[in-house]
Amino acid sequence: MFRIFQYSLKDLIRSRWIFYYGVFYLLFTTGLFILSNDLSKSIISLMNITLVLVPLIATIFGSMYFYQSREFVELLLAQPLPRQRIFGGLFLGVSLSLGICYLLGVGIPFVFYGIAGSGEIWNFLTLLFNGVILSLIFSGLAIWIGLANENKLKGFGIAIVVWLFFAVIYDGIQLLLLVAFSEYPIEKFSIGASILNPISLSRIQILLKLDISALMGFTGAVFKKFFGTNTGIIISTLSLIFWTIIPFMGIIFTSRKKDF
Amino acid sequence: MSFLFFFPGLVDCYSRNIEVKPGDNNKSIEKKIQLATNHDTLTFFPGEYELETIIIPKPLIVMGIDFPIIKSKTGNEIITVISDSVQIVGLQLEDVETSFMVDRAAIRIKDSNHFLVSNNRLINTFFGIYLEHAGDGLIENNIVAGDATEESTSGNAIHAWYCKNLRIIDNQVTNHRDGIYFEFVDNSLIKGNISADNLRYGLHFMFSNEDEYIENEFRNNGAGVAVMFSKKINMYRNNFLFNWGNSSYGLLLKEIYDAEIANNTFRENTIGIYIEGSTRINYFDNDFQNNGWALKFSGGCLDNHIRGNNFLTNTFDLSVHVLIEGNTFDGNYWSDYSGYDLDKDGKGDVPHRPVKLFNYLINETPETVVLLRSFFVELLNFAERISPVFTPDNVLDSQPLMKKISRSEIVLK
Amino acid sequence: MIEIQGLQKSFGKNQVLNGLDLKFSEPGLTAILGPNASGKTTLLKSILGMVIPEKGDIYVKGKRIRDHYDYREDIAFLPQIARFPENLNASELLKMVQVLRKGDSDAEPLIKKFKLEPSLSKKLKYLSGGTKQKVSITSAMMFDCPILILDEPTAGLDPVSLMEFKALIDEEKKKGKIILLTTHILTLVHQLADRIIFILEGKVFFNGTPEELLKKYNTDDFEAAIASLTQQEVLTHV
Numbered sequence: 001m002f003r004i005f006q007y008s009l010k011d012l013i014r015s016r017w018i019f020y021y022g023v024f025y026l027l028f029t030t031g032l033f034i035l036s037n038d039l040s041k042s043i044i045s046l047m048n049i050t051l052v053l054v055p056l057i058a059t060i061f062g063s064m065y066f067y068q069s070r071e072f073v074e075l076l077l078a079q080p081l082p083r084q085r086i087f088g089g090l091f092l093g094v095s096l097s098l099g100i101c102y103l104l105g106v107g108i109p110f111v112f113y114g115i116a117g118s119g120e121i122w123n124f125l126t127l128l129f130n131g132v133i134l135s136l137i138f139s140g141l142a143i144w145i146g147l148a149n150e151n152k153l154k155g156f157g158i159a160i161v162v163w164l165f166f167a168v169i170y171d172g173i174q175l176l177l178l179v180a181f182s183e184y185p186i187e188k189f190s191i192g193a194s195i196l197n198p199i200s201l202s203r204i205q206i207l208l209k210l211d212i213s214a215l216m217g218f219t220g221a222v223f224k225k226f227f228g229t230n231t232g233i234i235i236s237t238l239s240l241i242f243w244t245i246i247p248f249m250g251i252i253f254t255s256r257k258k259d260f
Numbered sequence: 261m262s263f264l265f266f267f268p269g270l271v272d273c274y275s276r277n278i279e280v281k282p283g284d285n286n287k288s289i290e291k292k293i294q295l296a297t298n299h300d301t302l303t304f305f306p307g308e309y310e311l312e313t314i315i316i317p318k319p320l321i322v323m324g325i326d327f328p329i330i331k332s333k334t335g336n337e338i339i340t341v342i343s344d345s346v347q348i349v350g351l352q353l354e355d356v357e358t359s360f361m362v363d364r365a366a367i368r369i370k371d372s373n374h375f376l377v378s379n380n381r382l383i384n385t386f387f388g389i390y391l392e393h394a395g396d397g398l399i400e401n402n403i404v405a406g407d408a409t410e411e412s413t414s415g416n417a418i419h420a421w422y423c424k425n426l427r428i429i430d431n432q433v434t435n436h437r438d439g440i441y442f443e444f445v446d447n448s449l450i451k452g453n454i455s456a457d458n459l460r461y462g463l464h465f466m467f468s469n470e471d472e473y474i475e476n477e478f479r480n481n482g483a484g485v486a487v488m489f490s491k492k493i494n495m496y497r498n499n500f501l502f503n504w505g506n507s508s509y510g511l512l513l514k515e516i517y518d519a520e521i522a523n524n525t526f527r528e529n530t531i532g533i534y535i536e537g538s539t540r541i542n543y544f545d546n547d548f549q550n551n552g553w554a555l556k557f558s559g560g561c562l563d564n565h566i567r568g569n570n571f572l573t574n575t576f577d578l579s580v581h582v583l584i585e586g587n588t589f590d591g592n593y594w595s596d597y598s599g600y601d602l603d604k605d606g607k608g609d610v611p612h613r614p615v616k617l618f619n620y621l622i623n624e625t626p627e628t629v630v631l632l633r634s635f636f637v638e639l640l641n642f643a644e645r646i647s648p649v650f651t652p653d654n655v656l657d658s659q660p661l662m663k664k665i666s667r668s669e670i671v672l673k
Numbered sequence: 674m675i676e677i678q679g680l681q682k683s684f685g686k687n688q689v690l691n692g693l694d695l696k697f698s699e700p701g702l703t704a705i706l707g708p709n710a711s712g713k714t715t716l717l718k719s720i721l722g723m724v725i726p727e728k729g730d731i732y733v734k735g736k737r738i739r740d741h742y743d744y745r746e747d748i749a750f751l752p753q754i755a756r757f758p759e760n761l762n763a764s765e766l767l768k769m770v771q772v773l774r775k776g777d778s779d780a781e782p783l784i785k786k787f788k789l790e791p792s793l794s795k796k797l798k799y800l801s802g803g804t805k806q807k808v809s810i811t812s813a814m815m816f817d818c819p820i821l822i823l824d825e826p827t828a829g830l831d832p833v834s835l836m837e838f839k840a841l842i843d844e845e846k847k848k849g850k851i852i853l854l855t856t857h858i859l860t861l862v863h864q865l866a867d868r869i870i871f872i873l874e875g876k877v878f879f880n881g882t883p884e885e886l887l888k889k890y891n892t893d894d895f896e897a898a899i900a901s902l903t904q905q906e907v908l909t910h911v
Binding site for chain 1: 682684718721722723724725742743744745746748750752756757758759760761769770772773774775812
């Protein structure tokens with residue numbers, strides 16, 4: 001798996017798109033600093049961008065790369081290699097190169113700006129962790145969808161719809177349900193529903209850093225435990241890691257049954 | 261010696277020094293006090309004392325050398341002052357017991373004026389310094405540390421009731437119910453104190469008028485400062501920090517009139533300022549940073565003017581239930597203002613609406629807080645901002661500043 | 674060495690392989706022929722484990738291949754169209770295949786034979802179709818595998834390279850390898866094939882030596898015989 005990962009990483013790093021993606025973050029982050037000249041404000045803007053854009057780009061890129069690398073895959077399939085190693089390596093190659101791009105693109109301007117000595121270091125690290133893990137999850141989902149759909153257009157469309165679902169629609173439905181059932185005890189539901197969506201999980205991690213003052217204002221016992229202790233950060237981190245396993249397992253499982 | 265007439269402060273030279281040493285008991289000390297003439301100095305030598313209440317009935321200076329430790333023998337009060345012009349300096353007072361019946365204090369000053377309480381350490385004394393019907397006094401540089409765990413069984417560090425012309429300066433008051441408590445206290449100054457880790461309020465005003473508190477720091481209290489049923493209170497250059505919790509705020513204003521709140525910093529409080537039924541209040545040049553709600557108005561407020569403040573990355577800048585006309589929000593810097601400034605006058609060309617729709621939703625259904633900062637919610641906020649339906653459309657800053665107002669940091673101890 | 678039993682595979686409603694039984698045990702080259710979409714490529718891909726059959730089994734060297742991969746060490750595969758990861762150059766590709774496979778390999782003679790030296794450092798996406806095919810042949814044949822599977826290997830080759838390729842196959846045959854070949858070029862079949870399998874509708878329609886084929890249609894002309902096979906198919910379907 002490591003060899004395949006190495007090759008696909010090498011292949012990706014040389015492709016222009018991944019380069020442009022990294023440069024985009026570099027410019028965007030630098031631009032934010034120039035415009036706002038304020039670390040904490042820049043981090044908040046980046047968080048908003050990260051939650052929407054990282055999953056979207058990871059979805060598009062994962063999908064594109066998967067369909068583009070069919071040749072590579074066919075070449076590999078004829079070699080004495082098990083499929084899980086091929087697709088595992090491919091997944092790692094795509095997701096980690098996206099993750100690395102994000103890390104460098106966002107990280108370098110912050111390091112130059114002097115994040116290390118500032119009080120925002122934990123907010124910044126939370127941001128990086130979530131940017132990387134969302135890259136992993138959504139590129140993984142896109143590859144999984146690609147494997148399950150021979151038709152390029154269909155696969156690409158489904159991947160985008162999945163992104164749209166997690167990024168926007170899911171929250172809308174959750175909000176509607178919460179408002180509709182506000183008479184009932186829905187604290188557990190509101191947290192449980194967030195755990196089922198990786199973008200919500202990332203958002204909650206960010207909330208726990210940025211909005212803890214507000215979150216402490218809520219009285220419910222479940223909220224108090226979730227927001228007021230380390231429970232929230234532990235549960236959301238574990239769930240996010242678990243979320244990276246889901247597309248990985250999906251890829252392994254679907255690839256085992258697929259014809260090429 | 262004739263110059264002494266021109267320096268009444270040195271009049272002590274005339275006074276005798278009465279020594280109190282470890283081993284003295286209440287009886288012997290009472291005798292020494294009886295024999296003392298006015299303005300004598302009662303000097304406590306270093307060591308430990310276990311005493312019952314000492315009553316100071318005449319103008320004396322009670323002074324400790326190297327912080328003699330005086331413990332309450334029966335858990336009762338330690339020093340009760342019932343005369344004008346008493347000074348208490350350099351003592352360490354300990355172990356006044358909690359009582360549900362009487363408010364016991366380490367130092368009580370009753371019906372007396374012109375007192376000085378300075379450089380004392382009060383440790384676990386239920387109430388620390390208790391002033392009743394006292395005036396024209398100075399309380400400075402004391403450390404009053406409690407070990408309060410429950411509101412109902414704890415006292416206030418500095419408690420003043422029916423007083424006037426007090427100056428409370430540079431004290432540290434921690435782990436009590438209220439750090440400083442004022443009830444019917446007028447024309448007084450509270451300055452440079454640190455009030456931290458108190459269960460209820462760092463500073464509490466009730467029915468007190470024309471007071472001023474400046475350059476204090478209120479940290480980690482149940483709530484920072486509560487100003488209730490009071491008039492003409494000035495609040496300048498204070499820090500309100502880390503007051504977290506349900507119904508916890510940096511500053512609570514309830515039924516107050518004609519106050520001025522300027523150059524304060526409110527950082528990481530659940531609510532920066534909670535305002536209820538308050539009229540003619542000016543909020544100038546304050547910084548609100550990373551609070552849950554910077555300002556929360558809860559009805560009945562008139563003529564509140566919010567100008568020249570920085571609102572920096574608060575979760576919500578403003579929450580408004582019902583706001584009567586006559587309150588203004590002009591000329592502030594709002595970090596989430598997204599408008600532009602084409603005429604380059606430093607003020608945004610589009611008004612800023614600081615009330616978000618989501619704040620309204622969260623009030624209705626608190627569980628929706630998990631959707632904070634979600635893309636969907638931001639969309640809703642955006643739509644609401646363009647055409648307000650749920651949020652009051654008269655709450656807006658028509659001259660939002662494009663740049664954060666820079667201030668020289670106020671450095672407190 | 675390769676045994677196929679009752680192989681069935683369909684894509685959607687389209688039954689591509691329909692109970693195929695075959696055995697390749699003798700060394701030599703078998704040409705697998707058949708009209709378009711008759712299942713030739715699917716058969717080859719099934720042997721390679723790229724297509725997973727619904728029914729039937731394949732044994733390579735006596736071992737069932739399902740859920741296994743190491744048997745592919747014995748197989749060199751040349752795909753129909755040479756397509757590669759675009760951003761690698763030719764020498765990187767060859768190196769990669771060498772790293773991914775365990776066995777010994779020697780690319781040098783093939784590189785020389787196809788005069789690939791000037792192309793080695795170029796990115797694969799900038800190479801012409803024929804050069805790509807040469808790289809593909811090199812990557813497959815640089816290992817000394819006892820089984821060769823060649824799916825339309827000559828597409829895009831110029832006449833000189835074609836000659837060299839033929840010579841190469843001849844050499845491999847002499848080493849006693851089992852070679853499976855699909856192609857549309859009948860002269861190639863005529864010159865190289867020791868055995869011909871004609872697949873129709875997912876079934877084996879003819880399986881025998883070229884001589885047997887000539888005899889069956891009672892002709893001396895090889896191409897005519899193949900044409901007759903194809904015709905037969907047309908006739909049976911009209």
